[in-house]
Amino acid sequence: MLRIALVCLHTSPADEPGSGDAGGMNVVVLHQAQALAALGHDVEIVTRRSTSTAPAVVNLGESLRLRFVDAGPAHPVAKGDHEKYIDEFGERLSELGPYDVIHSHHWFSGMAALPVARARRIPHVQSFHSIAADDATPLSDGERSESPGRMAGESWLARESDALIAISNAEARTIETRLGGDPARITVVSPGVDSGLFTPAAHDSSTTTRAHYAVVAARLQPLKGLDLAIEAVAAVSPDLRPDLVVSGDASADFDGYVDELSRLAELRGIAEAVHFIGPQSREALAELLRQASVVLIPSHSETYGLVALEAAASRVPVVAAASGGLREAVIDGVTGIVLDSRDPAAWAQAIARLLSDDHEAAALSRRAREHAEELSWSRSAEALLSVYTGLASPIAVA
Structure with missing residues (x-):
């Protein structure tokens, strides 16, 4: 049995994804922790x-x-x-344990x-989980450093x-090329999905019987490209155009961003078709996804x-x-459509194609x-354990 500490300084993995700063990292940490504990290990987040x-x-x-x-004020x-x-936070962490391995999530924690x-x-x-970019990198749009010491x-x-x-081969390459990480110490551990929670709707054999809406589920910030989702839906012809349901909320860093998106929807003439429903529980999100077009x-x-x-497990095209x-995450032409273009017209064409071609969508x-169904959290946790156990011998103090 290993005694494992999973450290998440800035956000609790128990927080609802889509609220505040809670997102995919929260889902990954909580589900991997649950799977590690189920495999017989002692886990403390x-x-x-x-x-x-x-x-x-x-x-x-x-x-x-x-x-x-306790580290800083007891409020968000x-x-x-x-x-x-x-x-x-490090001082408080030094008082805890004992642990056999510490696994940090995000740079603050590390x-x-x-x-x-x-x-x-x-x-x-x-x-x-995310890596800072400077202005010279091709991924700098919406991805600026969040605090002064982040890149260093x-x-x-x-x-x-x-x-x-x-979490992906793409992130592994970024760790190597942008941060100088040694490839020999980088391991890709894919996430899992709860295929028992995220399940297809009973009517999934035909998209014509689905509710006529598209879903975006994310923290509401410019990095997530929500403006493109609104522009794309607006560009779909009125006879096919779905409503757009936006699940999530803006964090303290992006106060007022929802108002910006609302103004964009109004400017494009689809204000009544764009619905901001706030962060959803995991059960509510699963229901929202399985009913979507x-x-x-x-x-x-x-x-x-x-x-x-999660959409894939719900048998909904992406x-x-x-x-x-x-x-x-999406295999182009196999499990969904992946677009290199950020032209709303190209996105509108892809959306219209899925809404009008039941055979392709199905x-x-x-x-x-x-x-x-091939990806489980247990499988993800086992991959983590292989890394942890490979480091089981004491680490020499530098």
Whole structure:
């Protein structure tokens, strides 16, 4: 049995995805933690206390705990401001344990946890989930550094951590080329999907009986390309045009962004067809996806794109941007449509094609479900364990 610490400084994995700064990372960490505990290991998730009402520890299951530590104010703060609390969080983390391995998620967590791991002579594993870009990189659109020390911090973590976990081959290449990570220490661990929760609708044999709406599920920020989703739906001919349901909310960093999107929908004449429903529970999101005609993922950059996998399990066709790991989450022409273009007309054409061609939509949806059924959280956790156990011997202090 391993004693595993999963560190998530800036957001609790128990928070509802789509609320505040909670997103795909939260889903990955929580489900991998549950699967690791189910495999017989002792798992503790450590996060910053962002509310005064949170207890010190919440038991999430047998051998699985969520621990809140005091670092900074006991209320939500903008994501980029968490750099201020790294040292205090690291001090609190040093008082916890014992652990056999510390696995940090996001660079804030790694900056706090790596010194603790070194002091204890135990392995430190780093997952980034997103990686900063400077203005000279081709992925800089919507992907600026979130706080002053991020780019230097991520490079340091890539050099000094004992193992680096990437969620996709695309992220692995970014870790190597942008951060200088050693390929020998990078392992791609694909996410899973709960195929029992995200299931097809009873009427999935025909798109004509689905509800006539498209879904975007994401944190509401420019990086996610929600303006393109609105422009694309507006460009679909009125006789085919679906409503657009937007699941998620803006974090403190992007206050007012929903108003911007609402004004865009009004400008394009589809204000009544765009519905902002806020963040959804996992059960509500599963129901929303399975009833949809199509799922849109127009992000400028994604390390993977979990929503694409959840849509696949729901047997719903996806139109996705050819960015980062989305090329791996969606197999173009097999499980969905992947577009290199960000031209709304090209997106509108793809949406219209799926809405008007039941045969193509059904074929993509069927193969998408088959693909999703191959990916489980247990499989993902086993891949993580192979990395952890490979680092089981004590790490020498540098």
